[in-house]
Amino acid sequence: MSRIATVFARLFFSCLCLTCAAASAGAADYPSRPVRIIVGYPPGGATDIVARIFGAYLSEKLGQQFVIENRAGAGNNLGTEAVVRAAPDGYTLILVNPANAVNASLYKKLNFNFIRDIAPVAGFIRVPNVMEVHPSIPAKTVAEFIAYVKANPGKVNIASSGNGTSIHLSGELFKMMTGLQMTHVPYKGSAPMLTDLLAGQVQVTFDNLPASIGHIKAGKLRALAVTTAVRSPELPDVPTVGDTVPGYEASAFFGLGAPKDTPKEVIAVINKQVNEGLKDPAILKKLADLGGLPLAGSPEEFGKVIASETAKWEKVVHAANLSVE
Numbered sequence: 001m002s003r004i005a006t007v008f009a010r011l012f013f014s015c016l017c018l019t020c021a022a023a024s025a026g027a028a029d030y031p032s033r034p035v036r037i038i039v040g041y042p043p044g045g046a047t048d049i050v051a052r053i054f055g056a057y058l059s060e061k062l063g064q065q066f067v068i069e070n071r072a073g074a075g076n077n078l079g080t081e082a083v084v085r086a087a088p089d090g091y092t093l094i095l096v097n098p099a100n101a102v103n104a105s106l107y108k109k110l111n112f113n114f115i116r117d118i119a120p121v122a123g124f125i126r127v128p129n130v131m132e133v134h135p136s137i138p139a140k141t142v143a144e145f146i147a148y149v150k151a152n153p154g155k156v157n158i159a160s161s162g163n164g165t166s167i168h169l170s171g172e173l174f175k176m177m178t179g180l181q182m183t184h185v186p187y188k189g190s191a192p193m194l195t196d197l198l199a200g201q202v203q204v205t206f207d208n209l210p211a212s213i214g215h216i217k218a219g220k221l222r223a224l225a226v227t228t229a230v231r232s233p234e235l236p237d238v239p240t241v242g243d244t245v246p247g248y249e250a251s252a253f254f255g256l257g258a259p260k261d262t263p264k265e266v267i268a269v270i271n272k273q274v275n276e277g278l279k280d281p282a283i284l285k286k287l288a289d290l291g292g293l294p295l296a297g298s299p300e301e302f303g304k305v306i307a308s309e310t311a312k313w314e315k316v317v318h319a320a321n322l323s324v325e
Contacts, residue, residue: 027265030090031064037256039095040079042072045161045190046208046290050124050254051095053286057277058270066093072188075099075164075324077110084112088259090266094118096257096302098166101309105317106164107324115310120303121256121267122274123295125287128228128251129170129206130213131241132221136200142225142244145204149180158182159202161190163324169313170206170227170250172320177245197221208252209234210290226291227251234291253295253309255302271299 035058039051048070055066071079076099086092094100100114112118131142137156139145149156158175160168163186175182185202187193190211196202198220206227213234215221225241226232227250241248256274258267277283278294287294295305317323 027263027269030266030269031062033091034065034067035091035093036067036069037093037095038079038083039068039070040072040076040097040099041070041161042189042191043070044194044211046127046210046252047095047097047190047254049210049290050292053283054124054256054274054277057280057283058273061273061276062269075103075107075162077103077107080114080118081111083257083259084117086259088119088261088263090258090262090270092259093121093270094257096120096253096255096306098169098252098309098313099162099164100257101306102164102166102169102313102317104310105314106322109325115303115307117260118257119260119262119267120299120306121258122271122299123253123255123297123302123305124274124278125255125290125292126251126253126295127209127290127292128226128232129166130209130216130223130232130235130238130291131170131174131204131206131225131227132197132212132216132223133204134197134200134202135220135222137203137222139224140222142239142241145224146178146180146244149182153181154183156182156204157185157202159185159187159193159197159205161193161207162186162188164322166250166252167193167206167208169316171204172322173248173250173316174206174241174245176316176320177248206250210292213289213291232291233288253305255295255305267299 039048041047051068055068058066083094139148158171216223223238229249275296278296
């Protein structure tokens with residue numbers, strides 16, 4: 001090897017070592033300043049509730065504030081794009097939710113590809129949606145609700161937290177499998193949707209259980225069924241939609257993502273702490289109160305969940321001929 005080649009080889013090796021050392025050091029002192037968790041919906045909905053539970057836990061355990069930043073709009077896409085465009089340093093994270101899986105096929109044009117542009121960090125929780133009605137609706141079972149809608153064409157409005165959310169798609173799947181005709185009324189988040197449902201302005205929704213369980217237990221809303229294949233431990237007396245509509249199943253999942261190229265060492269720090277949290281009795285109690293089950297695992301395992309949900313809802317979007325510009 002020539003002297004010049006030897007010099008360049010040594011320089012390259014030195015730079016490589018410095019890069020590795022910098023990455024290691026970055027992970028060692030991470031986080032050294034506040035971290036933002038972007039939520040693509042207004043405060044008060046299921047996505048926001050779950051974000052705040054884990055944001056508070058991570059703040060306590062990692063010694064820096066994990067600040068929840070609500071960026072509502074465009075069916076969760078505004079918040080997602082903000083994270084996609086953020087520096088890949090671990091200081092801007094996204095609260096991954098079902099809309100991220102749905103929007104990949106629902107929207108004709110997006111400025112990002114979620115699976116390509118967001119690195120999975122950790123799963124939080126998987127929860128059922130709950131089919132619930134305003135008490136003015138006389139139906140007390142799914143079968144009675146189906147009969148009521150058929151007997152009252154054009155009178156039932158089905159609300160959602162926005163086009164492309166799991167709440168919307170759970171309702172569309174129900175409509176598709178029952179042949180019911182209901183008018184879809186999208187809102188900008190679960191909180192304003194629930195406000196109108198509680199007031200009787202809309203009649204039915206398939207809300208994420210965490211946001212609605214308090215209203216159900218207080219008797220302000222009537223739960224007809226949960227959307228998962230099995231009953232929820234928090235609503236043991238409420239049947240599944242599939243008990244009446246064979247083959248029906250839907251659920252919502254939540255976790256953390258980061259901009260692509262975020263150092264794996266930083267992702268590992270967050271993933272480890274989240275998984276520790278999913279063993280913490282206090283966190284498990286909060287998740288159980290929301291009707292959810294822990295979604296522990298590696299970043300790669302959470303990535304598989306995202307990919308599987310994306311493929312599932314793509315089929316529903318295409319079958320229902322849904323699209324958003």
